[in-house]
Amino acid sequence: QESVLEVNGVKKHYHVKAGMFKPDATVKALDGVSFKLEKGKTLAVVGESGCGKSTLARVLTMIETPTAGELCFDGKDILSLGKDAAKALRQKIQIIFQNPYGSLNPRKKVGTILEEPLVINSDMSKAERKQKALAMLAKVGLRPEHYDRYPHMFSGGQRQRIAIARGLMLDPKVVVADEPVSALDVSVQAQVLNLMMDLQDEMGLSYIFISHDLSVVEHIADEVMVMYLGKAVEYASCEELFANPKHPYTQALLSSTPRLDPSHRREKIKLEGELPSPLNPPKGCAFHARCRYANERCNKEQPSLVSEANAQVACFAREEGRIA
Ligand code: SF4
Ligand code: MG
Numbered sequence: 001q002e003s004v005l006e007v008n009g010v011k012k013h014y015h016v017k018a019g020m021f022k023p024d025a026t027v028k029a030l031d032g033v034s035f036k037l038e039k040g041k042t043l044a045v046v047g048e049s050g051c052g053k054s055t056l057a058r059v060l061t062m063i064e065t066p067t068a069g070e071l072c073f074d075g076k077d078i079l080s081l082g083k084d085a086a087k088a089l090r091q092k093i094q095i096i097f098q099n100p101y102g103s104l105n106p107r108k109k110v111g112t113i114l115e116e117p118l119v120i121n122s123d124m125s126k127a128e129r130k131q132k133a134l135a136m137l138a139k140v141g142l143r144p145e146h147y148d149r150y151p152h153m154f155s156g157g158q159r160q161r162i163a164i165a166r167g168l169m170l171d172p173k174v175v176v177a178d179e180p181v182s183a184l185d186v187s188v189q190a191q192v193l194n195l196m197m198d199l200q201d202e203m204g205l206s207y208i209f210i211s212h213d214l215s216v217v218e219h220i221a222d223e224v225m226v227m228y229l230g231k232a233v234e235y236a237s238c239e240e241l242f243a244n245p246k247h248p249y250t251q252a253l254l255s256s257t258p259r260l261d262p263s264h265r266r267e268k269i270k271l272e273g274e275l276p277s278p279l280n281p282p283k284g285c286a287f288h289a290r291c292r293y294a295n296e297r298c299n300k301e302q303p304s305l306v307s308e309a310n311a312q313v314a315c316f317a318r319e320e321g322r323i324a
Contacts, residue, residue, distance in 0.1 A: 004206045005037040005060075005093070005174050010069030012055050016279065027278045029055040030066070031230035035223075037174065040200065042207040044221035044238070046214060046253070050275050052230040053210045057178045060208060061095040062086075073174070091121055094172040096163055098179035103163055104151040110137075110162055111147040117169045136165040139202070141195060157188035161195065168199070176208040181216060193220055214257040218242050226250045229278060229286040236311035246313045248291050248323070285316070293317040 012030040016022075030052045037043050045053045058064040060071065062078070071078045073089050081089065097103040104113055114133040118124050124132070134144055140161040151159055160180065167175055180196070181189040197220065199205060211217050217224060221238040226247065234247040245251045255269040273290045276282050285303055288294040297316050305312040306319055317323045 002039045003036040004039045004074065005208075006070070006072040006075075007036075007060070008034050008070040008072070010034070010056075010059060010071065011067045012052075012059055012064060013067045025279050028230045028281065029278060030059060032069075033225075033227075033230075033232055034069075035225055035232070035235065037206050037208065038222075039173075039206055040204050041222040042200070042209050042220055044209045044211055044217040044224045045227060046211055046217055046224060047227035048212060048275050050229075050278065051227040053227055054178060055230075056227075057095060057176045057208070057210050060174075060176050061093055062090050063095070091170045092172050093174045093176065094167040094170060095176045095178065096160075096167045096180050099183050101151075101156070101159065101183070104159060104166075106151055109148055109150055110142075113151070113162065114147075114166050114169055117166065121170055132169065133165075136168060139168070139199065140165045155188075156184050157192055160184060160192050164192075164196065164199070168203070168205075171203075172205070174206045174208065176210070178210045179212070180209075182211070182213060189216065190219075196220070214253060226253070229276060229281060231286065231314070232305060232312075233287070233314045234311060235305065240310045244310075246308070246311055246318055246323075247315050248293055248317070249287050252290075285314075293323055295322075 010030055010033045011028070014027040014029060016025045016027055018024045033056060035043060045056060047053050055064070059066045066079070073092060076089065078086050078089050111130065111133050114136060115129040118129045118132065134147060137144065137146055142158065142161055151162065154162065177196070181192050184192060193216065196207070200207060209217070209220055218238065224236060224238050224241045225232050226234040226249065228249055234241065234250045241250065242254065245254050252269040252271045256271065271290060276286060276289065282289060284299040284301055285294070288298040291298065303314040303316050303319070305314045
C-alpha cells in the first residue's frame, strides 16, 4: 500500500517557565508519535481531551512546529525542506476545525471565504476562482445562490459543509479533521460524515480524523490510534480495535460507548480518576493510577508500542500475558 503521510517520532514539548510557586517544567504534549497514512484511507486519532490529539492536528498542518521528528509527505520530510518547497507541500495538508460557527468569518460572504486560499496561494484569475468556488459548493451539496450569502444565514450542518469546501479549495491530499461533527446535532452528524466519505472516494483524499466519539470513529475509520498523555497506547485497524480492544485504556473507553448491536455489549469498566496533568506526569506507565492491571513494574517503567499480529499495544500486562 502507498502511504501519503508518514510521521516518525513526532514530539511537541513546551517549556513552562517557573512561577512563584512552581519550578520550571516541560509539558510533553506530544511525546514520540509515529504512524503511516495510506492513500484514500482514514486514520482516526482518539482519546480524552488533553491526550495530545489537537496538538497533533496543529503539528501535522504546521500551525505549530514540532520539537522533534519527521513529517514525510509523499516521501519528503517537510521539516527538512526549504521554505518555498515546504510551503508547497503544506498546502497539500489542510485542516477542518470543530466549530463551524467560530471558524467562518461572519463579515465575509461564502464566495469570499472559499476563494481566500486561492487568492493567497494560486495565480488564478477572479473568474477562475469563482468557477472553482461554485464547483466546490456543488460538491458539498450547496447551491450557486449560497455563494453570495453570509455564514449566519446557514444552519450548523451547512456551515460545516462550507468549512469542508474551504478546506478542499487547494486540492489537498490529506485532510486533518479535528472533531468535525462534534458541534453538530446527532441527526446532522451522519449527513456530514457521509459527505466526507463521498468526497474521500471522489477526490482520493486521506483523512486524519480526530475524535473523542468512538461511535463516529467506528463509522468512518480504517485505522485507529488511541492516545494517552501524548503517546499512542494502541494502534490497530478499526475492525480489530472494536472487535478486540487490547490496551486496558482502550477497553475502558469502548466499554463506555453505547453499542447498537447487542452481541457486542461489553462489561462496563469504570474509568476511575482523571487524565493526569501533563505538567506533572506520573512515573512509569501514564495510565497506571487508573489501571486495574497495574503492578510494580508499571509504576516505574514506561511501556512502548509492541507489534502483535493485528495491532501495536503499549502495555506490560499485555506483553507479559497477564491480560488476553
Ligand atoms: Fe496498566 Fe501496566 Fe499496562 Fe499501563 S503498562 S496499561 S499500568 S497494565
Ligand atoms: Mg481537542
